[in-house]
Amino acid sequence: MENVSSSFDSSSRTLTFVFRGRLNSDICTKNDSEIESAIELILKENPPQTVSIIFDISQVDYVSSLFLRTVIKSAQEVPKGKFKLTGANQFARRMIQTSGLEIFISDSPDTGKSNPPNP
16 A cells, blocks of 8 residues: 555554555555455454544645545444544645544544544
8 A cells, every 4th residue: 555554453453544645646546445455354354343443644744535535435334433533634634624524533633632522
């Protein structure tokens, strides 16, 4: 995968993707099927309700609309509350909020502390 690495913590059953650089349309298109395959592999071995997925975008400079598509597709693979975006900079945060996907953002841009859960 280009500009992304992944790891799975079997004790917490958390699949983390760490993205770097610019997530433009070309890179997102290249990575999409590999991200999907990584998620499918983990979900074959673990019940979906026990798996969490984290997209760490703290090292990302730019996100395209295709990245938002990847966010939506990945979030649909696990139950509500089991998918999180962390480390969104101001640009990414604005784009995510404009797209109505702010429910997935799990930290504030300035402190890195978690926001309280939505009721």
